[in-house]
Amino acid sequence: MRCKVAKRRMNESIDGLDRELLEHILECPSCARAAEAAGILRKVFQAARENETQLSTPLEIIRTRIESKAQESKRKVAIMARIKRQFRARPGLVTGFGLGLIAFLFVTLVPFSYTRTVGYNLTCPKSDAQYEISTEKYEDALELLGITDVSVRSAGEYYEVGNLASRRAARQAALTYAALTDSEDKSEITEVKRKVAGSLYAQAKENYRLALKNKNRHQISITTEGMTDEEIKEAILKKLAENGWTDAQVRVSTEPDGNRRISVQMSTPDSSHQEMFELETSGTAEDIYMDFGTAGDKLDIDTEGKSDEEIRQEIIEKLKDQSIIDPEVEVITTPDGQKEIKINIRKEEESK
Amino acid sequence: MNNELFWKLLEPVHPKAEAFCRRLAGNRDDGDDLYQEGLLMALRKFGSLRDHKAFRPWLFRLMINCYRNRQRSSWWRRHVSLTGKLSESRGNPDPRKRLDSRRWLELALSSLSSENRALVVLFEIEGWTISELALMFQKPEGTIKARLSRSRHRMRRVLEKYLPEQKQSASEGEYALQSSKTTDE
Numbered sequence: 001m002r003c004k005v006a007k008r009r010m011n012e013s014i015d016g017l018d019r020e021l022l023e024h025i026l027e028c029p030s031c032a033r034a035a036e037a038a039g040i041l042r043k044v045f046q047a048a049r050e051n052e053t054q055l056s057t058p059l060e061i062i063r064t065r066i067e068s069k070a071q072e073s074k075r076k077v078a079i080m081a082r083i084k085r086q087f088r089a090r091p092g093l094v095t096g097f098g099l100g101l102i103a104f105l106f107v108t109l110v111p112f113s114y115t116r117t118v119g120y121n122l123t124c125p126k127s128d129a130q131y132e133i134s135t136e137k138y139e140d141a142l143e144l145l146g147i148t149d150v151s152v153r154s155a156g157e158y159y160e161v162g163n164l165a166s167r168r169a170a171r172q173a174a175l176t177y178a179a180l181t182d183s184e185d186k187s188e189i190t191e192v193k194r195k196v197a198g199s200l201y202a203q204a205k206e207n208y209r210l211a212l213k214n215k216n217r218h219q220i221s222i223t224t225e226g227m228t229d230e231e232i233k234e235a236i237l238k239k240l241a242e243n244g245w246t247d248a249q250v251r252v253s254t255e256p257d258g259n260r261r262i263s264v265q266m267s268t269p270d271s272s273h274q275e276m277f278e279l280e281t282s283g284t285a286e287d288i289y290m291d292f293g294t295a296g297d298k299l300d301i302d303t304e305g306k307s308d309e310e311i312r313q314e315i316i317e318k319l320k321d322q323s324i325i326d327p328e329v330e331v332i333t334t335p336d337g338q339k340e341i342k343i344n345i346r347k348e349e350e351s352k
Numbered sequence: 353m354n355n356e357l358f359w360k361l362l363e364p365v366h367p368k369a370e371a372f373c374r375r376l377a378g379n380r381d382d383g384d385d386l387y388q389e390g391l392l393m394a395l396r397k398f399g400s401l402r403d404h405k406a407f408r409p410w411l412f413r414l415m416i417n418c419y420r421n422r423q424r425s426s427w428w429r430r431h432v433s434l435t436g437k438l439s440e441s442r443g444n445p446d447p448r449k450r451l452d453s454r455r456w457l458e459l460a461l462s463s464l465s466s467e468n469r470a471l472v473v474l475f476e477i478e479g480w481t482i483s484e485l486a487l488m489f490q491k492p493e494g495t496i497k498a499r500l501s502r503s504r505h506r507m508r509r510v511l512e513k514y515l516p517e518q519k520q521s522a523s524e525g526e527y528a529l530q531s532s533k534t535t536d537e
Contacts, residue, residue, distance in 0.1 A: 010508065011501040037511040041460060041504070045476040047453040048375070056367040057384070063359055066391050073392070 006031045010038045108200045118194045120170040122161040124177045124187040126154075133180050135159070141176050153326075162192075194317075229254055236264065308333055315343065358398045361407045362391075368478060369411060375473045376419050378458050386422065390415040409488040416470040423466045459514070460507035468503045475500055 374383030
């Protein structure tokens with residue numbers, strides 16, 4: 001008998017070996033080894049058959065378990081089966097989903113940044129004409145045109161208008177100034193550029209920050225026409241109380257030149273923050289607008305590994321975001337390594 | 353009503369089916385998991401079973417499919433048995449002396465594909481006939497026989513690797529002869 005035939009016979013059945021096969025095994029060591037393995041196989045199968053006494057779990061227990069699981073997974077399976085069916089029917093969906101996910105992660109997380117125009121500044125040279133106007137009047141005029149939330153300041157020979165939202169608004173502001181002063185339009189419009197993060201995550205974070213800031217801002221307006229100081233004080237207190245500021249201290253006084261001086265001191269409802277506002281209104285002003293905020297004005301600056309100048313620039317940028325133009329910022333590193341930061345802010349209607 | 357019928361049909365098959373799953377999975381815990389998974393699937397698909405007489409092959413077929421799906425599942429979902437493989441050292445060829453026949457069996461079965469493993473377990477241990485297997489796997493009897501033969505060859509080759517080398521051919525022959533006699537008796 002040949003080895004090939006012997007091994008085939010061993011494969012055909014593991015139950016027993018015939019005489020012819022045995023004779024071959026005695027002569028051939030290779031086939032003997034195969035026969036030995038076959039013998040082991042036979043024994044382990046036999047042992048497995050005899051070892052059928054494994055305790056089986058009572059059917060009632062299995063039934064309880066399966067039925068509760070079936071109940072749980074019924075809904076889940078239905079949804080999953082529907083999704084699986086959709087994916088099986090359209091194999092391109094998997095690729096599409098994968099690519100979409102990669103694109104989404106890229107757009108959301110990759111921190112690429114770019115420079116963007118965030119607003120416009122207008123510089124108008126003061127005219128020599130007799131029709132010079134005050135900043136308040138100019139602001140009122142702009143507001144009538146729908147240009148709000150701008151900062152107008154007089155700086156020597158110029159009027160500077162900041163926070164203009166668009167070039168069109170800047171142009172309108174320039175023409176308004178020329179018309180009010182009866183002068184030629186010599187104003188200059190400059191773009192305010194800022195490096196912004198392009199990732200969706202960074203933009204969402206920025207939007208959230210702005211929303212939070214706006215949430216913490218309140219505005220009250222009072223028409224003061226024909227009102228005495230005491231009546232204005234009562235009106236301010238009433239409006240503040242409506243906004244939850246109950247412990248405000250308001251002082252209203254009229255100066256000899258007819259200007260009104262209003263100061264308001266109050267703390268946040270949780271007493272964690274104190275604010276002091278001072279307003280000066282001209283005799284002609286009939287309306288008072290107070291725009292005040294709380295926690296939203298906090299500055300978060302990471303000073304790690306930054307030079308004093310870099311920190312200074314960052315503070316100026318952040319203050320600019322809060323409509324505070326040209327603050328005086330001084331950053332000094334003391335000999336013991338501590339940073340000493342001095343910020344001096346001057347605003348027309350508000351000082352902190 | 354359908355559920356009641358399912359449990360009624362399962363009752364006589366339950367111990368064998370559970371044991372089959374344990375053999376297929378290689379250990380009791382994984383086997384029980386497999387059995388429950390198979391039963392869940394069977395319960396859901398019971399409505400599609402037309403001939404209730406074919407419940408047993410249908411149920412076993414589902415169990416095999418479940419097992420095959422588990423083996424094919426992604427690497428992060430695959431179940432890995434904590435039971436270690438048979439020691440690489442060459443052991444005693446007689447399983448009775450070492451009481452490790454179960455491990456020898458697991459070693460032999462691990463060399464097979466999930467489908468062939470099920471086939472061998474059903475034929476060699478559960479005692480299914482070739483015709484029953486042919487019906488269940490929906491293959492001709494010749495194919496089933498050929499697959500069983502190939503599986504035996506493969507298992508034998510695996511076991512051969514673990515046999516001690518120092519044994520002389522004469523004693524091997526003697527061993528084979530003794531086993532043959534035992535079987536004849």
